[in-house]
Amino acid sequence: MRIGAGLLVLALVLLAPPVSAQQLTPPKEPPKEPWSPEQATGAPDTLEAEDAPTAWTPMAPDAGNEWLLVRFERAVSVAEVRIHESLNPGAVHRVSASLEDGVSFLLWEGDDPTVQAPSFFEVRPDREVVARAILVEMDTARRPGWNAIDAVELVGRDGSRQWAAEAAASSTYATVGGMLADELAPSARTYTDAALGIKMSAPGYWIRANPALLDVPGRILRAWTRDGAATVVVFQWQTAPPASPALLLDRLAAALEGDLGAEVQAREVQEVGGLRAVGLVATGTGKDGGGPRIKQHWVAIPRQGDVVVLLLSTPADSFVADERTFDKMLASVEILGSPK
Numbered sequence: 001m002r003i004g005a006g007l008l009v010l011a012l013v014l015l016a017p018p019v020s021a022q023q024l025t026p027p028k029e030p031p032k033e034p035w036s037p038e039q040a041t042g043a044p045d046t047l048e049a050e051d052a053p054t055a056w057t058p059m060a061p062d063a064g065n066e067w068l069l070v071r072f073e074r075a076v077s078v079a080e081v082r083i084h085e086s087l088n089p090g091a092v093h094r095v096s097a098s099l100e101d102g103v104s105f106l107l108w109e110g111d112d113p114t115v116q117a118p119s120f121f122e123v124r125p126d127r128e129v130v131a132r133a134i135l136v137e138m139d140t141a142r143r144p145g146w147n148a149i150d151a152v153e154l155v156g157r158d159g160s161r162q163w164a165a166e167a168a169a170s171s172t173y174a175t176v177g178g179m180l181a182d183e184l185a186p187s188a189r190t191y192t193d194a195a196l197g198i199k200m201s202a203p204g205y206w207i208r209a210n211p212a213l214l215d216v217p218g219r220i221l222r223a224w225t226r227d228g229a230a231t232v233v234v235f236q237w238q239t240a241p242p243a244s245p246a247l248l249l250d251r252l253a254a255a256l257e258g259d260l261g262a263e264v265q266a267r268e269v270q271e272v273g274g275l276r277a278v279g280l281v282a283t284g285t286g287k288d289g290g291g292p293r294i295k296q297h298w299v300a301i302p303r304q305g306d307v308v309v310l311l312l313s314t315p316a317d318s319f320v321a322d323e324r325t326f327d328k329m330l331a332s333v334e335i336l337g338s339p340k
Contacts, residue, residue: 036174037167039150040068046086046150049117050204050325051226055086055150058140059171061227061318066171068136068149069098070164075132076156081107081123083136087148088321089114091138095123097131105129111142118150128157134164144317146173146227191222191234197336198308200273203232204325217255218309230314230322232329237300237307245269248300248307249278256282262296270299272310273335277301283316295319297326304338 032038034053046055058066081095092112097105108123134154140147152164188208192199202208202224209225211233218235225231249267256262262284270279280298293316301308310333312326 033174036172037068037169040070040152040167040169041164042151043163044084044086044118044151046084046118046148049087049321051087051146052148052150052205055148056167056169057087057146057148057173058138058169059173061146062141062144063171064139064141066138066140066147067169068138068152069133069168070136070152071133071166072154072162073132073165074162075100075130076154076158076160076162077128077130078107078125078154079157080153080155081134082153082155083121083123083149084118084151084153085112085114085121085148086118086150088143088145089117089119089121089147091140091143091147092121092136093139093142094135094137096135096137097125097129098133098135099129099131104135105131107134120153144315145321146318193221196221196236196308196339198234199334200234201329201332203312203329206230206232206325209233216309216311218307221308226314226322226325230318231312232326233309233311233313235309235311237309239302239305239307245276245278245302248302249280252278252280252298252300253282256280256284256296256298272299272301272330273333275301275303275335275337293317297323299330301335303336306339308335 035057037056039054040056046052056068078097083092090112093109095108097107099105107125112121114121134152136149136152138147154162189202190199191202206224206226209223209231211220211223214220214223214231214233216233216235218237221234221236223231223233249269253264253267257264262282264280264282266281268279270277278300281295283293283295285293294313295316297312299310310330312322314322
């Protein structure tokens with residue numbers, strides 16, 4: 001019987017019409033929309049604390065109450081809920097189990113102590129509750145800047161572990177960012193100008209900004225923005241004769257303090273792209289003192305005939321996180337000693 005069954009199977013295979021490689025290849029899942037709630041499904045894939053499209057991000061930063069509802073494949077007796085916070089953690093203030101009859105059962109409420117990202121915030125209920133859906137509520141005003149959740153894991157008392165399979169949210173930056181998905185393509189993440197001898201990566205997952213909306217003392221080569229309020233601009237100053245780094249630093253500090261009423265907080269000479277550059281950090285509200293507090297990090301690279309400037313400008317409250325993104329960009333800079 002075994003031999004006969006084997007021959008029958010072989011005959012069916014030989015008589016069957018040829019199968020193309022395309023038929024054998026399982027269909028690909030459509031890509032997740034950048035920053036959308038579905039980015040909180042599946043295992044974590046945001047491995048650094050940056051404004052990555054691979055995590056759910058609310059529509060606006062510091063807006064107050066937001067929520068993320070995740071659903072799992074099967075209901076279990078909840079032993080633990082693990083929330084993978086990937087940017088500006090600490091905004092979670094309530095975690096509930098959403099039961100099948102529509103009743104919400106509070107698992108935890110308080111101040112999220114998470115300070116490092118990316119990392120897990122873990123909630124362990126003090127009584128037994130069976131559920132397959134978890135509601136995560138956040139107060140985004142508690143942590144300045146964008147908050148993001150990359151994944152949620154449900155651990156059962158039976159030892160099972162599940163990543164969220166479905167998700168919905170109160171709002172999402174995908175409403176805006178999804179329309180600009182082409183900006184996330186690898187080809188769009190690098191700025192190169194062979195004639196000027198410049199090459200660098202974009203700052204994190206920031207998108208290109210409209211130069212016409214920006215005001216800098218030079219010719220803008222490329223600009224990016226995180227949310228319209230935070231920007232990184234690369235621009236060019238023409239100089240003749242070439243300025244020394246020390247002289248350039250003094251001029252820059254004097255201009256910021258005098259013309260813009262800024263407080264210069266740090267000055268340094270550093271190396272960027274193999275050339276000596278001057279760096280300066282300043283905070284101000286504009287000369288009239290009536291605007292929001294803005295913090296800037298200037299990096300000016302003098303060359304033969306011009307100065308290439310990279311400028312981070314961001315609300316003071318989000319400067320620490322944005323400067324990390326800016327520093328990674330600086331590490332990617334390749335620049336020649338003079339334009340061709």
